[in-house]
Amino acid sequence: xxxxxxxEMSEFSSLVExxxxxxxxxxSIERELICPICQELFTHPLIxxxxxxxxxxxxxxLLLPSHDDSISTDAGxxxxxxxxxxxxxxxxxxxxxxxLVRSGSISSPGxxxxxxxxxxxxxxxxxxxxxxxxxxxGISMLxxxxxxxxxxxxxxxxxxxxxxxxxxxxxxxxxxATKSCMDCKASFCxxxxxxNHPWGTPKAQHEYVGPTTNFRPKVLMCPEHEMEKxxxxxxxxRRPVCHLCKLGGSHANHRVTSMSSAYKIxxxxxxxxxxxxxxxxxxxxxxxxxxxxxxxxxxxxxxxAERCANEHFEHLFETLQERRTEMLRSIEQSRNLRVxxxxxxxxxxxxxxxxSGLVGYAQEVLKETDQSCFVQTxxxxxxxxxxxxxxxxxxxxxxxxxxxxxxxxxxKEEILLKELSFSGVPEPPVIDLSRCCVYNEGLxxxxxxxxSLPTDHHIVEFRKLxxxxxxxxxxxxxxxxxxxxCSTVLSDLSSDSRYAFRVRSCRNGVxxxxxxxxxxxxxxxxxxxxLFNEKCGFSAERLQLSKRRDSVESVAGxxxxxxxxxxxxxxxxxxxxxxxxxxxxxxxxYWAFRVQPDSYMIKVGVASDSKLTEWFHNPRDTSSPRYDxxxxxxxxxxxxxxxxxxxxxxxxxxxxxxxxxxxxxxxGDHSSRVLPMPQRIGVCLDYDAGRVFFYDADSMxxxxxxxxxxxxxxxxxxxxxxxxAVHLEEFITAKRLSYM
Numbered sequence: 001x002x003x004x005x006x007x008e009m010s011e012f013s014s015l016v017e018x019x020x021x022x023x024x025x026x027x028s029i030e031r032e033l034i035c036p037i038c039q040e041l042f043t044h045p046l047i048x049x050x051x052x053x054x055x056x057x058x059x060x061x062l063l064l065p066s067h068d069d070s071i072s073t074d075a076g077x078x079x080x081x082x083x084x085x086x087x088x089x090x091x092x093x094x095x096x097x098x099x100l101v102r103s104g105s106i107s108s109p110g111x112x113x114x115x116x117x118x119x120x121x122x123x124x125x126x127x128x129x130x131x132x133x134x135x136x137x138g139i140s141m142l143x144x145x146x147x148x149x150x151x152x153x154x155x156x157x158x159x160x161x162x163x164x165x166x167x168x169x170x171x172x173x174x175x176x177a178t179k180s181c182m183d184c185k186a187s188f189c190x191x192x193x194x195x196n197h198p199w200g201t202p203k204a205q206h207e208y209v210g211p212t213t214n215f216r217p218k219v220l221m222c223p224e225h226e227m228e229k230x231x232x233x234x235x236x237x238r239r240p241v242c243h244l245c246k247l248g249g250s251h252a253n254h255r256v257t258s259m260s261s262a263y264k265i266x267x268x269x270x271x272x273x274x275x276x277x278x279x280x281x282x283x284x285x286x287x288x289x290x291x292x293x294x295x296x297x298x299x300x301x302x303x304x305a306e307r308c309a310n311e312h313f314e315h316l317f318e319t320l321q322e323r324r325t326e327m328l329r330s331i332e333q334s335r336n337l338r339v340x341x342x343x344x345x346x347x348x349x350x351x352x353x354x355x356s357g358l359v360g361y362a363q364e365v366l367k368e369t370d371q372s373c374f375v376q377t378x379x380x381x382x383x384x385x386x387x388x389x390x391x392x393x394x395x396x397x398x399x400x401x402x403x404x405x406x407x408x409x410x411x412k413e414e415i416l417l418k419e420l421s422f423s424g425v426p427e428p429p430v431i432d433l434s435r436c437c438v439y440n441e442g443l444x445x446x447x448x449x450x451x452s453l454p455t456d457h458h459i460v461e462f463r464k465l466x467x468x469x470x471x472x473x474x475x476x477x478x479x480x481x482x483x484x485x486c487s488t489v490l491s492d493l494s495s496d497s498r499y500a501f502r503v504r505s506c507r508n509g510v511x512x513x514x515x516x517x518x519x520x521x522x523x524x525x526x527x528x529x530x531l532f533n534e535k536c537g538f539s540a541e542r543l544q545l546s547k548r549r550d551s552v553e554s555v556a557g558x559x560x561x562x563x564x565x566x567x568x569x570x571x572x573x574x575x576x577x578x579x580x581x582x583x584x585x586x587x588x589x590y591w592a593f594r595v596q597p598d599s600y601m602i603k604v605g606v607a608s609d610s611k612l613t614e615w616f617h618n619p620r621d622t623s624s625p626r627y628d629x630x631x632x633x634x635x636x637x638x639x640x641x642x643x644x645x646x647x648x649x650x651x652x653x654x655x656x657x658x659x660x661x662x663x664x665x666x667x668g669d670h671s672s673r674v675l676p677m678p679q680r681i682g683v684c685l686d687y688d689a690g691r692v693f694f695y696d697a698d699s700m701x702x703x704x705x706x707x708x709x710x711x712x713x714x715x716x717x718x719x720x721x722x723x724x725a726v727h728l729e730e731f732i733t734a735k736r737l738s739y740m
Contacts, residue, residue, distance in 0.1 A: 033152050036126040037062070042152050046142040051238060052127035053145045060139065062123055141223050143239065146216040153214035165211040167192050177211040185215040224249060233262035236598050253555060253723030255598055331406050338399035345398040348388075358388060426505045426512035427452045435487075437680075437697075437729065438499065438520045439527040439590070442490040446503045446515060455505040455512075457482040462490060465498040465519065477502075496524040521700035524684050524693070528589035530580035530716060531728070537616035539576045543720065551727040552578055553596075554720035575603065577615055580716035584687055591716060592682040592697040592729040595653050599724025606685050606692055606708060607648035607717040647709045649692045650719065653677055660704050675703060680729065685714060697729075 035042050037058040044056040122133045134141060164176045167189040177187035181197070183206040188196060197203045222228045222242035230240035236254040245251045257265075277284070350357055362381055368374040427449050435445035444460055461477040480488055493499060498521050505512040531549040532538075538545065544553045554576060580591075584606075595602055607615075652659040658681070660673045680697035685708075693705040708714075718726050 029151075030155065033148070033155055041155070042145075042148055045145040045148050045152075046139060047145045047239075048125055048132050048142065049237070049239070050125050050128055050130050050132065052125050053148055054126065056139070056144070059142075143220070143223060146220075149214055149216065153212060165213060169196065179208045180210065180212045180215070182207045182209060182215060187211050187213075231259050232256045233259055255600075255723075327406065327408075331403065334403070334406070338401070341398035348391075358384060425510055426455055426507045428513040429458065429486075429503045429505055429515045431501060431503060431515050431518045433518055436501075436518070436520060437592075438493060438522045439592075439729075440491075440493060440495075440522075442493055442499065442501070442520065442522075443487065443730075444490065444501055444503070445487045447486060448505070453507065455507045457484050458486070458488075458503055458505050459483070459511075460488055460490065460501065460503050461514075462499050462501045464494065465500055493522050495522055495526060497522050523590040523592075523682060523695075523697075523700065525588035525590040525686070528582070528584065528591045528685075528716075530582040530591070533579050533581040533715075536579060536581075537612065538578050542576045543578060545578075549581075551725060552718070552720070553725040554599075554602075554723060575719040575721050577612075577717060577719045579607070579612060579718070583609065583713035583715050584685055585713050586687050588684065588686045588688075590682060590684045592680050592695075594680050594727045594729070595677060596725040596727070597656055597677070599654050599720075600722030601652060601654035602721070602724050602726060603650040603652055603717075603719035604681060604726070605648065605650035605683065605694075605717055606714050607650070608709065608712040608714055610712050611647045612715060612717070647711065648717065649706055649708045650717065651694055651704060653681065654724065658703065661706075678703075683716065685710075687714060 033041050035045070035055045035058055036052070037054055040055075042053065042055055045053040046056050046059060047053055122131055124130065125132050165180075165187050166174045167177045168186040169188055169192040175189035175191075178190050179193050180187040181193070183203075184196070193208070197206060197208075220230050220240060222230050222240075222245065225242050225244045228242035228244055230242050232241050232243065232246060233239070234241045234245075234251045234254050234256050237251065240259065241249075241251050241256060246254075246256055362385060365374065365377055365381055368377065429446040429448050432445040432447050435443075437443050442462070446458070448455070460480040460483060462480075463477045480490060498519055500517045500519050502514045502517045504514045532545055532552050534545055534549060542554060544555055546552070593604070595604070651661070654677075656677050658675045658677050660675065678696040678698060682695035682697035682700070684693040684695065686692070687710045690707055690710050691705060692708045694703045695701065696703060720726070
């Protein structure tokens with residue numbers, strides 16, 4: 001070990017000792033001690049299956065909202081103690097959960113009520129939002145987090161150093177406690193401790209510690225089997241279990257390890273992780289400084305964006321105000337002109353009345369007796385009288401009262417304002433490789449950043465990759481139709497080819513930059529669609545088939561226990577086979593599936609109808625592990641026939657590994673035989689050439705190939721032993737399921 005490593009280990013050991021002595025400031029870890037529901041310090045925290053912790057009281061209030069329930073120790077809870085270092089803070093998450101419970105909306109997916117009592121059995125974890133199903137036993141199935149409880153107690157003591165813990169036995173005046181008995185679950189002063197723990201009695205052997213209010217049991221008991229101590233650790237459920245849980249309980253098919261081994265491994269991992277973080281303290285401080293700079297820049301840029309937005313809206317307001325003033329002025333001018341014309345017309349018509357205006361004047365003219373004077377005046381007057389008579393016959397107002405020409409239609413402008421874009425170019429999406437897969441068709445998923453604005457649609461582009469000449473000829477990208485979600489299916493992809501994919505978003509006619517390109521490899525043959533066959537050789541006692549017949553799980557059955565009396569060796573093995581419901585008699589075909597990571601042992605491959613008949617119908621000695629060439633154990637008997645073309649080929653997968661048959665690798669080269677188990681496994685059968693290939697379905701890398709006798713109809717075959725499961729890929733089953 002180098003000097004630097006020795007120095008780092010020394011610093012780490014020193015920090016651990018400081019933590020154990022309580023020298024590390026407790027204030028610095030306060031955020032880790034807050035319940036996510038009530039936002040107070042944890043009180044009797046429980047560990048959920050997702051490994052997050054919540055207060056016992058919070059879970060009780062959530063599951064039994066109409067009952068005031070608490071455990072006996074809640075009477076001394078710090079949440080009701082005025083000396084608690086934290087005041088109660090209203091919790092929006094708790095209020096939301098209670099509101100859901102009261103309103104009955106918890107009956108929606110993800111929430112369930114008991115059919116007998118009004119009690120919630122499933123609720124979302126406030127930390128990770130995963131659904132937590134507590135089952136029939138409710139919170140009695142949960143462990144108390146005594147480690148977290150002890151840390152919270154030390155924090156409380158540090159926060160109220162001036163507040164002493166008093167003796168629980170003293171008569172007034174009560175003395176300050178000096179010890180706490182973990183067996184009596186009480187605190188004592190020196191005199192009371194001696195009186196209650198006299199020498200020579202069993203009480204003298206009680207365990208005592210310094211004054212505390214946190215009394216934890218000496219041994220952790222199993223919540224499912226209350227009289228049993230937990231002595232094992234389930235690696236699947238990540239929780240302590242007892243031997244009864246492993247023998248016949250819910251953990252029977254799970255992989256477990258001893259508690260001491262789990263303690264050693266987890267403590268070593270945690271120590272290494274802490275050591276790594278401590279060794280990167282300078283890097284963390286640098287990144288904190290960078291984040292502080294980003295915070296400052298974010299605040300400055302936010303203020304700048306506010307000013308710019310205000311300026312833009314002020315300009316819009318000014319433009320609208322100008323248009324408003326101009327329009328109101330035009331309306332006023334038009335109104336005055338029309339009123340003036342109508343009033344002139346009123347005056348004109350008033351002149352037609354008797355003894356007034358034009359008629360009165362005409363009557364006076366008629367009184368003229370001098371002929372020359374009458375003619376001189378009457379000619380013009382007659383013309384005016386004729387016009388008045390005509391206007392009377394064809395009455396027409398001088399102006400219309402309607403102002404329809406000034407009615408505004410602002411619907412388009414309102415739509416434009418509502419769709420007003422506050423950013424120029426949308427952020428580019430990111431293709432999610434974990435959800436993408438390509439077969440005859442390509443399923444492409446992508447995601448947008450959490451703070452991005454909604455987009456109108458997306459465009460997916462793709463092109464085939466190959467040699468440089470082919471890339472030059474096929475450099476043009478093909479584009480999909482508009483996609484309004486975050487995934488699409490692209491059809492007519494060539495087999496055994498590499499394709500590049502990219503996506504861009506559009507909002508208000510403006511396109512984002514392209515996403516980073518991703519490359520996916522199509523299978524070497526067309527997809528072969530099938531479901532699991534429930535009628536041929538399927539053992540319903542040891543295999544559980546999903547309703548859709550697209551997944552199968554191996555479970556421990558009673559037959560295994562009954563046949564155990566005949567087993568005389570430790571290598572007893574019984575493989576349960578299941579096949580596809582469709583056979584292959586010609587051509588090249590490809591299918592893919594996922595093997596559950598914690599599966600013990602699963603055989604995958606192909607087998608002919610004749611071999612399947614032998615497996616399913618010939619009697620077998622279930623106590624013999626060496627029944628046929630592919631018994632499931634690693635005896636090597638099947639490897640002796642590697643050069644012979646057999647009517648079946650199966651590869652072993654299990655315990656997170658994929659095992660290549662011995663004869664296919666160099667003698668003694670065991671490291672090359674054991675490969676990490678791919679997330680998805682692909683199988684390609686070339687019936688006409690008589691060969692089968694096994695692939696890593698994500699990278700399309702061929703892991704193993706060999707000859708196979710295709711003289712009959714070949715079927716996809718799977719053999720399961722112990723706990724495990726196989727799930728067919730969605731594209732393999734989609735066509736079959738659409739007709740069911």
